[in-house]
Amino acid sequence: MTRRAGASAPGAPAGVPRWRVSVLFAGWCITLALLLCRLVDLQVFQAQGLQRIAIRQQLGSLRLPGRRGAIVDRGGRPLALNVPVDSLYAVPRAIPDPAAFARAIAPALRLTPAEVEARLRRGGPHFAWLARRQPPHTIAAVRALGLGDAVGVLTETQRVYPAGELAASTIGFAGMDGSGLAGLEMQYDAVLRGVEGLGTAHRDAIGRELVQTQRILTPPHDGNTLVLTLDEVIQHIAERELRRAVAAAGAQGGVAIVMDPNTGAIFALATLPSFDPNRFQETSPEVWRNRAVADVYEPGSPFKLILAAAALSSGAVSPGERFPDPGMIRVNGAWIHDAEVPAHPTLTLAEIVKYSSNVGAAEVASRLGRDRFSGYIRRFGFGRPTGIDLPGEAAGIIRPVEQWFGPSLQNIGFGQGISVTPIQLLVAASALTTHGLSVHPHLVEAVRDPAGHTIDTPGALPPQPVIEPEVADRVLAMMREVVQGGSGEKAGLPGYPVAGKTGTAQRPRAGGGYEPGAYEASFVGAVPVPSPRIAVLVIVDRPGGVYTGGDVAAPPFREIARQVLWYLRVPPVDGPE
Known part of the structure; x- marks a missing residue:
């Protein structure tokens, strides 16, 4: 029998059909072609993009923080600086069991396991803050746990205030991220803040940056240094004497400012109560406020100095003119009283200031008139911020003259019905001791770059005239009489002529009227006159018992002035005070 072509012999293995071989071959060719196309796509068309992804996986970008600039006093003593401190972070990718990890590390960090897990979730796969600074x-307790690659330590800088509570409300403080949150730290944040640099570093298998591979692309720049007009010694004197006065009077707080009346440089600015900026979180934000610039109060009798200057400058009153003082008068249905029995039945303008007569001041204000008086009040800077370089400065409260109803004009004549800030009052009173020139109060003497070069002097502004020199000199003579036999005798300082004015002002009550038995006792003055080296304002808030400015605020003025003049090496003036 004949076999068909292509048939297998009996007992031989069956052959593979050619069509199957062809299909298999074609499949392999198509697969290789697709692989080749993909290879070309990856190597040619997507090469740059894939290279960037690979670099991002292998390299990490680093933010290189610039250090915050220091704050120093006028003598270069540090008031705010940076110190290195360690912070703890976790690598979530290296933690197989976050719950177990949290239970292990929580006690050392004084956190709950839930808080640790929450911090792990807030971070990325390669980095999550656990506890900073x-x-x-x-740090030693965490290292002792032996958690290996899951935990790392990073050195940061922490803002510290070596003087503690000294000038706390003036210096302010910076937050965790280095931003200024209060005081000069906030006002000059852009000047103090460093500029970040940029760097790169290789990452290991779990995403940690390898320090030895770090490369700086853009170097960081440190912030500038603030050189203040504050003097650490004078600030300490002011705070110590203010604290003693507040304690002796059983008061609730106070303010003391020491200023150069010729330049506006603030040597000391003390407020009570105070706080430690190193632990500012432990104190109520109410205490952070700088009361010398942010709080307003009715100045009381020191405003008679402004009244006297306005009356003389306008010609409304002559120096020798006498005004009757019966002890009380009725004005537009309201009674105005002197605080004490009148010293004389009639008083000159100088005697009204010397004996602090409210009745006399009311009569002078009536003669002056509300429009003229309002104009002089604003010339002395009341009703607008002084421009001192601190955040939150208040403008004070001066009602439009159209709203000076009833006895408003007369009350403002002796410092009621008008609200000012302590720094406004000090600047205005100082102008009367420097021939009518008003200064710009400032706290920063110079800004220096990291190399120590002065790049700015923000406080260098010339004084501005607010009143005629001869008028200022007449009022200065009245201020001398206040200390030489008037209500401010306790401010007298042997060897140094003092000029000033006492104040005893009632505290306004919310909703109108005044708080019963609540007063602000004050004394503002300059020494030694007629060429004063310092001007000082002391305010004691709500003293208990004796509450007059002459008894409560004049003595701490004297003590501050005595010690500061000795420290500044100002020689005494010949002759008795």
């Missing part, structure tokens, strides 16, 4: 014992 920790003391050495906490």
Whole structure:
């Protein structure tokens, strides 16, 4: 029998059909072609993009923080600086069991396990903050747990205030991220803040940056240094004497400012109560406020100085003119009283200031008139911020003259019905001791770059005239009489002529009227006159018992002035005070 072509012999293995071989071959060719196309796509068309992804996986970008600039006093003593401190972070990718990790590390960090897990979730796969700026014992306790690659330590800088509470409301403080949150730290944040640099570093298998591979692309720049007009010694004197006065009077707080009346440089600015900026979180934000610039109060009798200057400058009153003082008068249905029995039945303008007569001041204000008086009040800077370089400065409260109803004009004549800030009052009173020139109060003497070069002097502004020199000199003579036998005798300082004015002002009550038995006792003055080296304002808030400015505020003025003049090496003036 004949076999068909292509048939297999009996007992031989069956052959593979050619069509199957062809299909298999074609499949392999198509697969290789697709792989080749993909290879070309990856190597040619997507090469740059894939290279960038690979670099991002292998390299990490680094933010290189610039250090915040220091704050120093006028003698270069540090008031705010940076110190290195360690912070703890976790690598979530290296933690197989976050719950177990949290239970292990939580006690050392004084956190709950839930808080630790929450911090892990807030971070990325390669980095999550656990606890920043920790003391050495906490770092040692975490290292002792032996958590390996899951935990790392990063050195940061922490803002510290070596003087503690000294000038706390003036210096302010910076937050965790280095931003200024209060005081000069906030006002000059852009000047103090460093400029970040940029760097790169290789990452290991779990995403940690390898320090030895770091490369700086853009170097960081440190912030500038603030050189203040504050003097650490004078600030300490002012705070110590203010604290003693507040304690002796059983008061609730106070303010003391020491200023150069010729330049406006603030040597000291003390407020009570105070706080430690190193632990500002432990204090109520109410205490952070700088009361010398942010709080307003009715100045009381020191405003008679402004009244006297306005009356003389306008010609409404002559120096020798006498005004009757019966002890009380009725004005537009309201009674105005002197605080004490009148010294004389009639008083000159100088005697009205010397004996602090409210009745006399009311009569002078009536003669002056509301429009003229309002104009002089604003010439002395009331009703607008002084421009001192601190945040939150208040403008004070001066009602439009159209709203000076009833006895408003007369009350404002002796410092009621008008609200000012302590710094406004000091600047205005100082102008009367420097021939009518008003200064710009300032706290920063110079800004220096990291190399120590002065790049700005923000306080260098010339004084501006607010009243005629001869008028200012007449009022200065009245201020001398206040201390030489008037209500401010306790401010007298042997060897140094003092000029000033006492104040005893009632505290306004919310909703109208005044708080019963609540007063602000004050004394503002300059020494030694007629060429004063310092001007000082002391305010004691709500003293208990004796509450007059002459008894409560004049003595701490004297003590501050005595010690500061000795420290500044100002020689005494010949002759008795």
